[in-house]
Amino acid sequence: MGEALLAAEAVTKRFGQSIALDAATLTIDRSESVALVGESGAGKSTLLRCFNRLIEPESGTVSVRGNDVRSVDPILLRRSIGYVPQESGLLPHWSVLRNVSVVPWLAGNPAAQQLGRDSLSLVGLDPQRFADRRPRELSGGQRQRAALARALAVRPDIVLLDEPFGALDAITRADLQATFRKLQRELGLTAVLVTHDLREAFDLGDRVVVMRAGRVEQAAKPAELLAAPATPYVTELLDRARVRER
Amino acid sequence: MKRRLAILALAGLTLTGLAGPKPVVVASKPFGESYLLAEMFAQLLEAHGFAVERKLGLGATELAFQALRTDAIDLYPEYTGTGLTAILHESPSADPREAFSRVATEFSRRWGIRWLPPLGFENTYAIAVRKETAERLHLRTLSDLARAAGDLTAGLTPDFIGRPDGLPGIRRAYGIEFKAVRALGPAVKYQALAAGKVDVIDGYATDGFIARYDLTVLQDDRRFFPPYQAAGLVGPRLQREAPAAVLALEELSGRLSEGTMRRLNRRVEVDNEPVPTVAADALAELGLIKQGGPTRGQRDTSAVSRQPSGADRGSLGAYLLAQAPTLARLTLRHLLLVAVSLAAAVLVALPLGLMLEQTRRAAETTIRAVGLLQTIPGIALLAFMIPLIGIGVVPALVALFLYSLYPILRNTYTGVRNADPDAVNAAVAIGMKPTQVLRHVRLPLAAPVIMAGIRTAAVINVGTATLAAFIGAGGLGDPIVAGLSLSDSRMILSGAIPAALLALVVDATLGVVEWAVKADR
Numbered sequence: 001m002g003e004a005l006l007a008a009e010a011v012t013k014r015f016g017q018s019i020a021l022d023a024a025t026l027t028i029d030r031s032e033s034v035a036l037v038g039e040s041g042a043g044k045s046t047l048l049r050c051f052n053r054l055i056e057p058e059s060g061t062v063s064v065r066g067n068d069v070r071s072v073d074p075i076l077l078r079r080s081i082g083y084v085p086q087e088s089g090l091l092p093h094w095s096v097l098r099n100v101s102v103v104p105w106l107a108g109n110p111a112a113q114q115l116g117r118d119s120l121s122l123v124g125l126d127p128q129r130f131a132d133r134r135p136r137e138l139s140g141g142q143r144q145r146a147a148l149a150r151a152l153a154v155r156p157d158i159v160l161l162d163e164p165f166g167a168l169d170a171i172t173r174a175d176l177q178a179t180f181r182k183l184q185r186e187l188g189l190t191a192v193l194v195t196h197d198l199r200e201a202f203d204l205g206d207r208v209v210v211m212r213a214g215r216v217e218q219a220a221k222p223a224e225l226l227a228a229p230a231t232p233y234v235t236e237l238l239d240r241a242r243v244r245e246r
Numbered sequence: 247m248k249r250r251l252a253i254l255a256l257a258g259l260t261l262t263g264l265a266g267p268k269p270v271v272v273a274s275k276p277f278g279e280s281y282l283l284a285e286m287f288a289q290l291l292e293a294h295g296f297a298v299e300r301k302l303g304l305g306a307t308e309l310a311f312q313a314l315r316t317d318a319i320d321l322y323p324e325y326t327g328t329g330l331t332a333i334l335h336e337s338p339s340a341d342p343r344e345a346f347s348r349v350a351t352e353f354s355r356r357w358g359i360r361w362l363p364p365l366g367f368e369n370t371y372a373i374a375v376r377k378e379t380a381e382r383l384h385l386r387t388l389s390d391l392a393r394a395a396g397d398l399t400a401g402l403t404p405d406f407i408g409r410p411d412g413l414p415g416i417r418r419a420y421g422i423e424f425k426a427v428r429a430l431g432p433a434v435k436y437q438a439l440a441a442g443k444v445d446v447i448d449g450y451a452t453d454g455f456i457a458r459y460d461l462t463v464l465q466d467d468r469r470f471f472p473p474y475q476a477a478g479l480v481g482p483r484l485q486r487e488a489p490a491a492v493l494a495l496e497e498l499s500g501r502l503s504e505g506t507m508r509r510l511n512r513r514v515e516v517d518n519e520p521v522p523t524v525a526a527d528a529l530a531e532l533g534l535i536k537q538g539g540p541t542r543g544q545r546d547t548s549a550v551s552r553q554p555s556g557a558d559r560g561s562l563g564a565y566l567l568a569q570a571p572t573l574a575r576l577t578l579r580h581l582l583l584v585a586v587s588l589a590a591a592v593l594v595a596l597p598l599g600l601m602l603e604q605t606r607r608a609a610e611t612t613i614r615a616v617g618l619l620q621t622i623p624g625i626a627l628l629a630f631m632i633p634l635i636g637i638g639v640v641p642a643l644v645a646l647f648l649y650s651l652y653p654i655l656r657n658t659y660t661g662v663r664n665a666d667p668d669a670v671n672a673a674v675a676i677g678m679k680p681t682q683v684l685r686h687v688r689l690p691l692a693a694p695v696i697m698a699g700i701r702t703a704a705v706i707n708v709g710t711a712t713l714a715a716f717i718g719a720g721g722l723g724d725p726i727v728a729g730l731s732l733s734d735s736r737m738i739l740s741g742a743i744p745a746a747l748l749a750l751v752v753d754a755t756l757g758v759v760e761w762a763v764k765a766d767r
Contacts, residue, residue: 083672088672089675
């Protein structure tokens with residue numbers, strides 16, 4: 001086991017009456033890629049958002065790089081962590097380059113534009129062709145690539161991805177998954193990825209975390225999960241996704 | 247030190263000297279005779295060396311009276327019957343002397359306002375029919391009318407329909423029940439009668455139109471209508487500060503007969519002669535000023551006085567061309583009223599909309615409350631404000647400002663609230679501060695909706711600003727109000743056409759601004 005870069009310790013969060021996180025505990029190592037899976041309402045996205053303080057837990061402790069997030073300025077914390085939402089979230093009135101350069105620009109980095117261009121190249125979007133376009137002139141896959149480029153522009157050590165490829169067709173999704181996996185390994189990114197798709201979780205996650213009703217049901221390497229499901233729920237989930245038949 | 251004080255004192259004296267005495271503010275209500283009497287007062291004062299400022303065509307009795315009471319104006323012509331019923335809310339008196347002494351005592355006691363001795367003529371209500379109708383139905387008196395009213399349609403001013411000495415009164419006194427009653431504005435009732443759209447109207451005994459359309463005035467055989475003696479009404483300030491002016495005004499008392507007034511009104515209303523010319527001629531005939539009129543156009547701020555000779559009956563185009571310099575000035579004034587009030591509304595409604603979007607709690611309630619302002623009729627809003635801020639440009643700006651708030655506020659709130667949630671959430675997640683989210687995401691995304699609100703407000707504002715004429719704030723409403731009062735359609739159009747064009751231009755200009763705002767910087 002390496003150094004724990006992200007940690008959630010007995011984290012609880014309620015939205016009104018319904019409980020989203022119920023004493024969830026999870027530790028993620030440096031350069032590890034972790035996929036959070038589970039049904040809708042299992043608490044995957046809520047847990048993800050605790051790491052960059054988009055959500056403040058009621059109890060429990062969340063720490064990033066060894067520091068309790070409550071002791072860190074949320075704005076600076078978010079700028080230091082890459083974030084990719086399902087719908088790219090690119091600002092429609094800005095050019096692609098301005099969107100991709102936004103994080104270093106917010107930090108006042110004079111080289112923001114160059115970082116943006118580099119990042120575009122990194123995700124496979126030619127800056128020459130794409131820098132000046134508007135988000136609406138891009139295909140769905142290109143928009144998600146641009147969103148990934150935005151997340152990586154300042155080369156953060158951590159990236160949070162909230163169902164980043166969920167809305168794409170199968171072929172485009174496979175391309176983007178490959179790009180992401182390659183970058184994650186090359187850059188040594190610590191990645192937390194929320195997905196509905198168990199196959200995607202197995203392909204992209206060094207570890208797969210099965211969540212259910214706000215708790216971590218099982219967290220294990222794909223092979224271990226397949227070999228030894230910890231609970232009947234995990235078995236059922238694997239059966240339903242037919243991952244084992246592959 | 248002493249020397250410095252002396253210099254200061256000297257400077258103070260010089261400044262006071264430069265400012266000069268405050269001019270006498272002469273006003274009128276928006277109908278021909280009122281314009282004419284006010285202009286005669288004004289020229290008489292100028293002949294005695296007083297500086298005069300004209301605020302002619304103020305909205306209605308309530309507006310003019312409130313303005314006088316608060317010293318926003320110094321003088322306007324009023325009628326004893328109106329003072330008794332509309333202002334004191336008392337029942338009309340049949341005896342002219344009794345009516346005058348009652349209003350004179352009460353106005354002085356309650357508000358320090360003085361009724362000058364009556365001008366000499368009565369201008370009571372006159373119920374008129376077409377001559378042909380009178381002959382066919384043998385109508386000579388109101389008692390005759392009661393007999394035939396069941397077959398006749400009346401076109402009456404809203405004022406007459408409502409006041410106790412109007413329609414309710416003649417119903418009671420004569421038992422007159424018309425087949426139908428239509429509310430008509432003073433500006434259109436004579437044309438409506440002449441064209442046969444209605445059969446009976448209410449007018450004033452001295453109206454020039456009675457002769458013009460050869461109408462028959464039915465005799466008030468039961469002496470129901472109270473006496474409406476015309477007289478100058480003088481505010482407290484003028485009595486206190488310029489008693490000599492009050493004395494000068496009394497020269498007109500008792501000098502104007504009904505015959506004289508009907509003739510003068512006819513020149514103004516029917517022949518469309520300029521009011522200042524008619525006023526000067528009348529004063530000269532009475533020997534109160536020298537022939538030729540000493541003061542024409544001196545401190546001339548009214549639209550009425552600018553009309554060319556009524557003999558000139560050229561095309562509308564020629565008229566507009568002749569009026570071009572005046573219209574340009576009025577348009578500029580109009581534009582200023584719109585621009586200043588709109589800018590103030592943007593400065594208030596935009597931040598307020600953004601604030602409400604942040605708190606949300608009281609948002610709908612607040613916006614609805616502001617929306618309620620929209621339902622207050624313009625003239626009523628102006629009347630409410632006179633006791634607070636008087637008349638002129640400031641209350642006009644306040645009214646226009648209030649009317650502009652709602653569309654801007656509503657659109658700002660809705661636009662920012664509905665800004666693309668994906669973009670907003672992502673902006674927060676990548677580390678934008680709340681102010682940066684507002685500045686770089688919410689506002690630009692809401693810009694088209696906000697601009698639509700501002701454009702709506704601007705166009706409404708251009709139209710509403712014509713109301714400013716009712717409180718002496720100028721603008722393109724001046725010729726509209728004066729034209730309506732004097733039944734001069736060219737004059738009305740000379741205000742209405744530039745106002746319409748102005749609305750188009752303002753909207754197009756803001757369209758360009760919107761395009762610039764939307765463009766990526």
